[in-house]
Amino acid sequence: MPEPATIVIKAHPQAIKQVRDFAALVFGDWGLEDHIARTVVTELATNAIKHGSAEGDPVVVRVYRREDGCPVLEAWDRSDALPVARPFDLTRESGRGLLLMGALVRRWGTRPLAERGKVVFAELEPTRAPD
Incomplete structure (x- = not known):
């Protein structure tokens, strides 16, 4: 298996575009559809920046494929606090x-x-990009 593709950003909201572009590039190299990956990596990185880091802290984003071909996105931050999926609320x-x-x-x-x-990770379906 190849090494994970890794980018280290500084915890700042402006870095989100860089992370999205990074994921799109990696998925493109693999010949996989990237729009879900860009959405997911945006959520992972945004949470790492907003809830898991002080401004300027390093946030590590990794993208790799497991042996079964499943793509995995990860965001690493310095906080031990775990993410919480809150109940759906239209007023929030x-x-x-x-x-x-x-x-x-x-x-x-x-x-x-x-x-x-x-590390917060997400495993995606390996959907081929259209030819």
């Missing part, structure tokens, strides 16, 4: 991203980092 202006992401992916979850912090 935010807080629906994890519910949306959960509907788009095979599975998502978290795992702790040994040096402090966590």
